[in-house]
Amino acid sequence: MRLVDMQGRIVACSDAYCTLTGLPREELVGQTLTVVYHPNAREQMLHIFKKGLQSGSLPEAEQLKLRLWDGRKIWxxxxxxxxxxxxxxxxxxxxxxxxxxIKRTQKIRRDNEKRLRLLFDRAADAIFLTPFSEDFRPGAFIEVNDTASKRLLYSKEELSRLTPYSVIPAKLYEKLNQALKKLHTEATAxxxxxLLRKDKRRIPVEISLRRFKLDHQETIVWVVRDITQRKQVEKRLKETSSQLRDLASRIQTVREEERTMIAREIHDELGQVLTVLKIQLSLTANKLLPEQQEIKTRIKSTYGLLDNAVEAVQRISAKLRPGILDELGLAAAVEWQAQDFEKHTGIHCKCSLLSEPVSLSAEKSTAVFRIFQEALTNAARHADADRVSIFLKNRNDKMILEIIDNGCGINKTQINSPKSLGILGMRERVVVLGGSMEINGVPGKGTHIKVTMPRK
Ligand SMILES: Nc1ncnc2c1ncn2[C@@H]1O[C@H](COP(=O)(O)OP(=O)(O)O)[C@@H](O)[C@H]1O
Ligand SMILES: [Mg+2]
Incomplete structure (x- = not known):
């Protein structure tokens, strides 16, 4: 406490005033009040004081930052x-x-707030705050950051009068409502x-909502990420993979056509030539004189070679493309292949094939047949099986082929490995034709492959 007269002289002061100013009472009482201020400030302070006092404009209460006589600055x-x-x-x-x-604490708080505001405004994601009411509906935006205002092309002022529904296409309200409903039981969604910009253009976004209490009010913070680029990449990836699939399927078709053509050429052309050759030789041999017996024997010894050649031609052409597939259909081809497999590997094959002919297009029959061949090859190469059961049946409008071996059983890693190109190829072949393939393995029990192909 300090008492001064109208000239600004200190008449009396309390101990606390002495402590505050750092001066003993003797140096205060009787002096002008400016004695407590820094020499540079004294004249100005006295002027302000006198003016205020004389005009009666001295405020009843004020907060001032002052520089004291010893250089200390205090509020x-x-x-x-x-x-x-x-x-x-x-x-x-x-x-x-x-x-x-108090002033220092206030300043720290202000600085912190400024820093947080900066963080909030400069965030890469758009951020909104809205109240969250009982009827699942968020109210008008309480707070939005710069990013949000820039991205939506609305000023912050405009946004403060809008609700989230104003910046979302009406068609998507239902989806938003579902997410908000979820927010009643869970803290995040x-x-x-x-989002619908002011110019009516749409931006794909990923929204994450979090519910929390702000001044006792249920509030939602919306973090909204622009995923335009991600969507573009996804679209391009989808296009590329669909193109790749088309390409792979086209290559398969071309390859199959080529094999069929080569198989036919070898079988028909070469096979015929060899047969004619054998007949010609036999006729020639018959025409030889008795004294030419030596030549006759030599010619006859080539018959065996010719038979081997004919057999090789049949084997090679059947391997390229079994004629039976085109002539007698899938069931017959499967049966023939199973017998051939059993003959070469010693693995017993039990076929349960449908009696009625399978009505599949040539393309689908070929695909199923190739899958069957790959499955048998795998059973021989990887399974260590001694028996394979094969079922071919029609169910409604679908054809089903099952190949079950009693080997070691394929595991999930092998099924899904990107290195399992055989399995990938099997699956691709059915998928492009609208079918599907399931493959399961039980350790020590065997592997079960089920191919389903629509008939129409
Ligand atoms: N019938 C089967 N029994 C056990 N393991 C199998 C069977 N078929 C496939 N596998 C496993 O799955 C892997 C992938 O098969 P696949 O894609 O055909 O490739 P590849 O035959 O060229 O190794 C095989 O390496 C093998 O480990
Ligand atoms: Mg394989």
Whole structure:
């Protein structure tokens, strides 16, 4: 506390005032009030004081930052009371409170807020705050960051009058409502949506919602990520993989056509030539004279070679493409292949084939047959099986082929490995024709492959 007269002289002061200013009472009382201030500030302070006092404009309370005589800077909360003594001379009572600490804390808080605001505004994602009401509906935006305003082309002022429904296409309200409903039981929800900009253009986004309490109010924070690029990459990837699939399927077809052509050429052309050759030789041999017996024997010894050649031609052409597939159909081809497999590997094959002819297009029959061949090869190469059961049946409008071996059993890793190109090729072959393939293995029991192909 300090009491001054109208000239600004200190008349009395409290101990606390002495402590605050760092001066003993003797150096205060009787002096002008500016004695406590820094020499540079003294004149100005006195001027302000006198002017305020004379015009009666001295505020009742004020907060000032002052520089004291010893250089210390402090924040003071000051209250003034006018006071007149009996002899009618006026005085001024003033109380001083050091509020430097409070001011410092306030500044730190302000700086922190500024920093957080900056973070909020500069975030790469658009961020909104909305209240969350009982009826699942979020209210108008309470808070939006710069990114949100820039991305949606609305000013912050405009956004403060809008709700999320104003920046979402009406067609997607239902999807948003579903996510909000989820927010009633769970703290977060993540989903993809589109935002509607002020110019009516749409941006694909991923929204993550989080519910929390802000000043006792249920509030939602919306973090909205622009996924335009991600969507573009996804689209391109989809296109590329569909193109690759088409390409792979085309290569298969071309390869199959080529094999069929080569198989036919070898079988028909070469096979015929060899047969004619054998007949010619036999006729020639018959025409030889008895004394040419030696030549006759030599010619006859080539018959065996010719028979081997004919057999090789049949074997090679059947391997390229079994004629039986085109002539007698899938069931017959499967049976023939199973017998051939058993003959060469010693693995017993049990076929349960449908009696009625399978009505599959040539393309589908070929695909199923090739899958069957690959399955048998795998059973011989990897399974260590001694028996394979084969079922071919029609179920409704689908044809089903099952190949079951009693080997070691394929595992999940082998099925899904990108290195399992055989299995991948089998699956691709059915998938491009609208069918599907399931493959399961039981350790030590065997592997079960089921191919389903639509007949039409
Ligand atoms: N019938 C089967 N029994 C056990 N393991 C199998 C069977 N078929 C395939 N596998 C396993 O799955 C892997 C992938 O098969 P596949 O894609 O045909 O490739 P590849 O035959 O060229 O190795 C094989 O290497 C093998 O380990
Ligand atoms: Mg294989």
């Amino acid at each position: 003071l909360d000051i209250r003034h009371t006018h006071f007149a003594r009996k002899d009618s001379e006026a005085y001024l009572w003033s109380s001083f409170r050091d509020i430097s600490k 993540v989903f993809q949506l589109q």
